Structures are given as structure tokens and as C-alpha cells.
Amino acid sequence: MDRLKVTSPAKLNLILDVLAKRPDGYHELQTIFERISLCDEITLIPNKSRKIKIHSSHPHVPKGPGNIAYKAAMMLAQDFSISEGLDINIIKNIPVAAGLAGGSSNAAAVLLGLNRLWQLGLNTKALAGYASRIGSDVAFFIYNTSYALGTGRGELIRPLGIKTKLWHLLVTPRVKMYTPEVFARLKLNLTNKKDSVNILLPFLRKGDIVQLAGSLSNDLEPVILSLRPDFIKLKKKLFDAGASGVCFSGSGPSVFALAKSYKHALSLRAKFDKRYTQAFVVSTL
Ligand code: C5P
16 A cells, blocks of 8 residues: 545534543543544645654644644554654544544544554554554543443544434634643542433434433533633524534533534534634534
């Protein structure tokens, strides 16, 4: 194989429960991931340089070891004593540092792609093991599933065999939110009972949009809104445009509206404030 193209999708969190702070500094989570149709494109090209290089025309994509896609390739190259070089070309469509796990997905796509290109014979469990050493959100993308329950740091994945196809208007404001800062500012409410996943799942299975809309939740929302009080207006604008439900994804700033259909998602975008230039109609993938 002389080169390999892999698709690298984004995710949303339909539920993000933060259960506790752990001794290792991370937070114990319970989350429902949804894989969505907004995707980066990655091409893996062997070269003779003996070096791993990242190429992307996007200014905010790190080109060296700071990119976790690079880290993913290095881990496999070292463990399998692969000395041939590799160019990793990334066409970036997923906004960077936006709560959509674009970088994590790129790292997972590199693991999946190199497993084929270098014929490593790793199974899903082994690939997920590499993924969880790279970052909390990477393992979800190793599984070929539209939805999954994530626990632990988010890296323990249980695929959910749910076939429902959802439509969203996804809006990513052009501001930076730093995940460690958002988690660090969270005041945990330990008396909170966490039935949110069990409440949401039957509605998701049935594709009951009305009930699903009322069941979306993200425990990081109070922190996101305290950092950016203007996002209250952003949520209101999505409801005013006719959204069924509105929720932040991950540690923000991306916010998604639940739509009843593709047509409804298009009408949300048509009615929504045109000053938000990163507004995407997306569906479950
Ligand atoms: O695992 P990842 O590198 O993506 O996490 C980025 C940062 O987000 C961590 O360093 C930590 O500050 C925070 N985080 C957390 N609990 C999680 C996941 C991430 O506190 N479960």
C-alpha cells in the first residue's frame, strides 16, 4: 500500500456528567458520545526520510510532537520498530480546541490507519489501549459505532447499538476555551443524583426528539457560561430559531441544537444569526 486515506469524524456529548475529582487530577465522567458527519480527512504516506511529519494548511494544527496524531504514530513506530518515515496530511474541517475532539479523532484515525498500512494486526482492544494513553477522548473513535457510553476519564467505551439518526445545527463561536481550565473551575455538586444517562437512552433508542431535547445535559455548562456569559444569548438565539433542545459539547465553546429533521436543521441555520460563521448542519455518522 503506498498511501492510505482515513476519515476522522468529530463527536458531540449528548450527556456529560462529572461525577468526582480523581486522585490523578482527572475527573470521573459518565458521557454519551455521538459520532457526527463533520470530518477531517487524513492521508498517511510512507516516505524515505525515517521521520514522522505532520502537514496541514490550518494555522492552529501543531506540526510536530505537540500534535497527538504525531504521538499516535510515534507510539506505534517505536513499539513495532518501524523505521520508515511517514507524512501525515491533515485536511482540517473540524474547529480546533472546540469541544468536538477533532485532535483526539485525528490521533485515533492515525492508529486505525497505521494498523492497516503497517499491517500490525492490532485488535480493537489493543488499539483502544493505545488510544487511552494518548488522551481521554481518543478511544471512542476506535470503535465503529455511532453512539457510546464513556466512563472513567471518558476512555472506557461501551458501544451502544443504537441506529437513530439525529440532525443538528452545530455552532462553534470563534473563542478559545481551555479544557483544563474549564474542569479546574468546576464546583462539584456531590449530592447530585446521576440518572441522566438512564433517562436519555430510551428516548435516543426510540428517536423521541421531544423527550431527547429535554434530556440533554452538560455539567460543564455553568463553568462555560461563567467564562462566557454572552453564550446565554447564543443559546437563546438557537431556541428562538426553533431548536428543539440546545447543549454544549465537551468543555465548549461548541454548542449544538437538536433538530427534528434535515429540513428543520436547514431552517435553523437559515434563521440563525449570520455573524456566527462556523455554523454546520450535521447528522449522526
Ligand atoms: O485527556 P485529555 O488530554 O484530553 O484531557 C485534557 C485535560 O482535561 C486534562 O489535562 C484535564 O485537565 C481535563 N480532564 C479532566 N477529566 C477528564 C478529562 C479531561 O479533568 N475526564
